[in-house]
Amino acid sequence: MAETAAKKQPAAPKEATGPTGPKEPGRRERKKAATRKALSDAALELFLERGFDKVTVAQIAERADTAVTTLFAHFPGGKEALILGDGSERAASLAAAVRERGAGESVLDALEEFFAGRGIFSEDQDHAYRKQVEFVTSTPKLRAYARQLWVSCEEPLAKVMAEEAGRPEGDLSLRVLARFVLEIPDLASLEPHPRRALETVFEHLRRGWPDV
Template sequence: MTRTDKAAAEPDVVGRRERKKAATRQALADAALRLFLERGFDQVKVAEIAEAADTALATLFVHFPGGKEALILEDGAEREAALTRAVRERPQGWSVLEALHRFLEGRGPFALDRGPEHRQKTRLVIATPALRAYARSLWTGCEEALARVIAEACGRDEDEVSLRILARYVLELPDLAGARPDPRAALDLAFAHLERGWPDV
């Protein structure tokens, strides 16, 4: 094989490898959700999930180093990137708070019409203390990045205490409002209060 042929083949090799990794991750996540729904989160061991997905236990931890909780919930990096993108790429004329409100409406317990699997997963997270705590930690772990992007959007200092407080309040909403009987109504109420407290954001 010539150097040119080898270079042309490399993207296909990389693409195949990435597809295989994605398929393994999906198989593990699907197996975990099925077992958790059948038997309960606390009754399922990670080794059983690996076996159900026909993978090695070591492979499970390569893909999900966060353990059982990470099998159900997306990682913090994805969440942080989506949050900051919602602020930076908001439509013209939208305030930062409006952009964050609309963003959260499409996530977790606030999302409507995303199918039965999404609803099952959401109920599982809310009903399982370990999963709910893990989900909250993923959101609050985005505090620094969210405060920074809010400050950037408003032309203010990212260390301003009021912006840190606002970022923390926003990031607590999935846990606080998401467990209410009507999560979307609770989210709307929370943002109505935030907009009164931070009218210029």
């Protein structure tokens, strides 16, 4: 799925733990999460009703019964970030997919499995989620933003691949591979069968292009 560069968000605080595991989020965290959800839900409702370009941040804030300053405090990236976030979750999830892959599983297999469960590639989507995914892929600004978010993960993905392969950080071949992998969502979003396109791309990445 294809998703303007959002401003960097501060790193999330480490999760507090207690004797029996993670503590429940406090009242302040729950309030923040509720505000973010209200803003995201309001944005999606308005975008689907009127179209992305015909909705302003002021209208979104009004629909969510909050102030525009509050909207930007939670989503400094603006309208695109309300739907697609800031990219931090992607980088962390990609790294986890590589580091936590099963014994004997290759990095490419782990990354293919990671993408297969997300966005346009997932075969287990409810109607509301599928509608949101289709809206993003059919809206040029959102698709461009989505691509930028994925490509921004190139450095952390290449770094974790180098760690796992015992190769030096900054290895050009791994940077190239990371870039190819991160272009897949945007490229596949143009295909009639994204899941099939995902499988085709990873097949090529595994064997290269010997006849070219």
